[in-house]
Amino acid sequence: MAIDIKLTTMMVEDFIQDPVLAVKVIFDIDLMPHQELRLMGMWRFRRFIDSSGFGTGKTTTLALCAALRHILLEERSQLIISRTFEQGKTLYEYFDKWISTSPIFRSQIALNKQNQPSSSHGQGAHILRAKNGNIIRVIPPNFNQDADRAKSEDATDGYFDEWTAYPDYKALYKTLIGRVRRPVSKHYQTSSPIFGPHWCFTGTPQFKWHESYEMVERFSYNISKAHAEKKRPQHELQSWNWTHYQKTGRFQRFYETLMATVEEMEEANAPSVVEQEILGHWIDDSFGWYSAKEIEGSRDGGLKIQTQSVAA
């Protein structure tokens, strides 16, 4: 095996302590400072919420974090659930891409009978298997059936992408979060922030009256409580936006591209949408004449659209 595709024990030990270095060495990806902090947050906190604005790399970082756990840690079973299976598949494409671009990552992926990397793209799940026995599963959320499909799953790490746009929070709280229940390797302590189980939530913010904000409040409370008790918090809340991009140097091109889109979005969207989608802020309500809270509260799941003659 060529030296440049070998993952040595020493490298694994170093990378577990420094996932940012791992991303650079394994994937040859330069992260911006805010992305480094996000990755460290995902890596080192048991429960993590990222409510950043669009274009800040939430999904990419989530995929990087899962890919690193896949090849660096023992006995991991990781579950990724996005708002729709289509979005989950898009996320999974990162793994396929890195299999072809990163020799080290590819070398750690199990091989199938055709001697190809074991990356399956089934209708029921997309599954990536590693040589160490680890598995990443991207499954359809099945919100239409109360997320029933997920009830048979168990995982050591759960990633809930675009969770602020989930249509059913009962399913998230009662079913999906509970899938992170598989014991971690006996070589690891469950209480360890790095080796224990993880719950990671990424998605642009909503209004504060939205159901998803309850979890943000719970995280915020637990962080404050830990600080008051002079303990290390197990929860982490982060939010980044385009202003945290590096504007010059190697990231200048990314910044200029993002700025063009930001300007277009600022022009086209109401101020409340700009606050949420672009700046990553949780806000009380829409700033316009009509309240988003009241309008959303007027929606009735049972109301039918009428298109046929009412006399019929």
Add this chain to the structure above:
Amino acid sequence: MSNNEDVYILGIDVARGGERRDSTNGDDSAMTTFHLKGLSKCRMVNAYRVNGAEARQISGKIHDLDKKFNYSLIVCDHDAFALAIKDELARTTQHIGDRTFDVTPITTFEPSDMGIGNSKLVLFSRGDFLIKQICGRLSSESMLTNKAHQLLRAAFQQGEITLPPPWPRWDEAGVSKFDVRGMRRWLMEKGDNLNETDRAWAECDVVIAQLLQVDRVKGPDGLPKILGTGGMFQFNSKEKKDSAYSCVYSYFGCWLWKQLQDSDMRSEDRPSVFSAEPI
């Protein structure tokens, strides 16, 4: 009429077509239907939008919807183009595409129009016959616009309006629920492939998304600008607002209808809802 009867009200915001036909940048003509049962809750049950249509086509569509819903009132914004549509609505033969059909003309409540069709058209203007009857003399058009927005907002606050749930296929379309421009663009490209119910449902979301963009025009200090001395506001939107305004007119029609049904109340006893007080 009985308070338990089903009443349907149409609100229309029209935009001239002609040279802008087939463009996607011009204004839309939008129609929103509310169902009023028992004079209490108003339910949004249908929405329609077309870009670049001419008066004859819009009139045909209104009559087509009227055949289905048998509207009690049709409230349409008032400009030169609306007057052209008014004339078209009064014809006995209507057209949708290549289809021609016979109808009973739709007219306003103006005494001069009476007798030649069904009086159900209200032009959203202080000069309209029915609006004058219900609202009395208004000192400016902006007073009417302000009150229509005030009534709709109050209706949401008091839970008097029911809206359909979000159209479930926006995810599939890759459009977020706040993205007015994205919704409109997607419907322009793919909307014709949807069945009638899905299209109307998706258009209801356009109405709702546009409503959230409506706000009072604000000055450099961030405070709403007040027009003249009447304490009225000017309303605006960063995005297209045709669909939102069709909803404003439709709810205003619901309110007018409720006032009309309140026959026991003498005009001098009616609450002064059109005061010149700032909102």
